[in-house]
Amino acid sequence: MNLSPRIQFLIKNGLKGFVWLLIILGAYFLFKEFVISRTPDAWMDKIYAQPLLVYLVYCFSEFFFGIIPPELFMIWAINKDTIAHYFINLAFFATVSYFMGYLTFLIGRFFYKRDGLKRFRNTLLKEQWPLLKKYGLFLIIVAALTPLPWAAISLLVGSAGYPSKRYLKYALFRFLRFAIYGYIIFQTHII
Incomplete structure (x- = not known):
């Protein structure tokens, strides 16, 4: 089966996103096992x-x-209080991410x-600019679902003059990312 370059791009970055999630969860569990479990009050209370x-x-x-991955905040939220509190925090994180x-x-x-802008684009966003030209609004969906820098892609798309309504519509995929990642983190902490 021959997939379009856009679908290949989405799958490739989606897989990267899940790999990063696994790395973050693995690092968290190691940190929890070897550092926090030995002095839990010192870490958690702060x-x-x-x-x-x-x-x-x-x-x-x-x-x-996105200096700090949102998944770390999800892990913080699931350890903070009740399950309902976790889902409220998850909705808060998704909404803040969407609006930021x-x-x-x-x-x-x-x-x-x-x-x-040309100088700014050529220095700070030189890697993302060719992606925007190649993939257009599809890049918004990919950035919303994967670890591509969400704010940087949003800035880039805005600087290219894309219409706000179209951006806001495709940016709703950001909520799907938080739902998927939030569910995975929730499932890993129930066990």
């Missing part, structure tokens, strides 16, 4: 005592190109047709 700080760090990370992506999209739109 982190869980300041949820507002965790939420602010998450918002900052989502705005600045839209905020960076709007920043990109601001720079659309400005001379400074």
Whole structure:
């Protein structure tokens, strides 16, 4: 069966996303087993005592190109309180990610047709720009579902002058990513 380049791109990056999720979960379980389990109060009390700080760090990370993977915040949320609290946090994380992506999209739109953008695009976003030209709005879906930098892709798409309504429609796939990854993290912590 011959798959289109767009589907191949989606599958390739989807597999990378799941590999990264497995690496993050593996690192977390190792950290939990060898560090946290030996001094659990010292680690957990510091982190869980300041949820507002965790939420602010998450918002900052989502705005600045996903510095910290959202899966780490999902792991934090599942260990924090009840299952209902986890799903509320998961919805919060997905919504923040969606809107931070839209905020960076709007920043990109601001720079659309400005001379400074060319210099910015050629230095910071040189790897993503050819992908946008090749895959167009399909890139939004792939970035929403995979570890491609969501905010950077959103900024790039905005800077290319894509319409807001189309961006917002395709960006809804971000919620699907959080649902899938959140479910996987939930299942790994029930056992």
